[in-house]
Amino acid sequence: MTTAGETRRRTPPSLAGKRDRWSWLVIPATVFLAAFFLVPLVAMVIRSVTDPVDAGISNYERFFSQEAYARVLVNTFWIAVLSTAACLAIGYPFAYLMSIVPGRWSGLLLIAVLLPFWSSLLVRTFAWQVLLRDTGVINRFLLDLGLIDEPLTLIRTTGGVIVGMSHILLPFMVLPIYAVMRRIDPEFGRAAANLGASPFAAFIRVFVPLSLPGVLAGCLLVFVLALGFYITPALLGGLGDQMISQLIVQQIQQRLDWGFGTAMSVVLVGITLAILFISSRAIRLQDVFGSAVED
């Protein structure tokens, strides 16, 4: 419909005729992902209703009818919500700082965000384990200072999981917010000041609303990623902090219950996709996921 007209305007005339050749280039990656990514996921969905042979929806019934599993699901959401809140609380002021400092400084701050972003999740979780243990760095430090007499229980707690997860997820909050803040025109602030707004009022009533798309994108990204966490809750959480990914791995690796494990995987993907679908009306998902790579 409109595409023909649009492309004619965008593409220089002499290149227009060769346009179709480019299209073929998507075939290798498409075939690759279809075969090795999509087919396994479809096979997983099929397995969740055919293992054992006449399973039907029994695996799903089992998951939704037992309280122990419901608790894991609620727990997963709860940890994801708390991690998102922690990331927002730390990430928003930091993104703001990045957007107001001179270019060279914002570059350095960006590196401080990107370095941990790209470094090993396992190593960072291990580092938190070393810090939070009863004999760990933090407890040693507090004991040596005489602030405490007995080591605090920091590891194998919900708090431990939140600290570790928000540390790992923080860059996913900062990057989308910074991307939006960077584009806010400072003139709006001057206009607000000229109209008599105090700096605080200008910040709250002009800057914050303009930054909301970034906040939304960051929260969405962090929340969705948090739902699927496995390594961090496994190493830092206690028995009561089990998340759905841990339950899935347990069923597959230890119980060899593929039917139930795959059914829970389908539930996890279903929830993730539903959240993304609902929010895709408010934000462009490509912006959310692209922001990590573009800068």
Add this chain to the structure above:
Amino acid sequence: MSDSWRQPRRILMVGLGALTVFYLLAPTLVIVPMSFTEARILSFPPEGFTLDWYERMVTDRQWSTGLANSFQVALLTAILATVLGTLAALGLTRGRFLGRTAVNALVLSPLIVPVVVIAIGMFGLFVQWRIAGSLVGLVVAHTALALPFVVVAVATSLRTMDRNLELAAANLGADPRRSFQHITFPIILPGVLTGAIFSFITSWDEVVIAIFMTSARFRTLPVEMWEQVRQAVDPTVAAVSTTLLVVTTVLLVLLLVVRRQAPAQ
């Protein structure tokens, strides 16, 4: 006067920023000095200085084969993902075809699906295909995971390049292949290299899929580390962690250099 929201309480902001940078970097860096300790257990502050744990890492058979396997898998992943991803980015940004949105979604979807789910889906089928627990299976899995990064990086450089340069080349008599070889490719090369580095790092650090896709005979460094971390830990794990961090950091610095030089051409 000047922008009103840019005059915050400076000290407060600087303090908050410094604190956040500390929070971002310090917890991870705590591992590094611990890898040089002379004590037999992980301790902070470390006692003395020794490279014993690094020696152990490269001489112990399990650790050293893990290290070699990790390099191999990451390198092959980087090559495969960069080729597939660069082609896909060219097709997606320049082609106009039915189902473009669907292909675009497919290419980005490995970023969205939880990695545990990807691991289980692939493992279930790769066992039947007899490529689970092998180099091939892991490289294939990591390539799927790394593809989105390459596509986004290359697509960005394609979208921001000035296509008039290609037009000029065509007017000067260059055929499409020559124009691509001498104009387009050199311009998007930094994007391609960015994608290659990101895919190497993705594979190098990846552990969840690797837990499923490796076997006792074929393990990567993160999987070996995962097995150790859950038991008693000696400082070799800190040496391994430091090695993982150093490789990633060196690659990221390389990336910065590549990007710095890009606009100079």
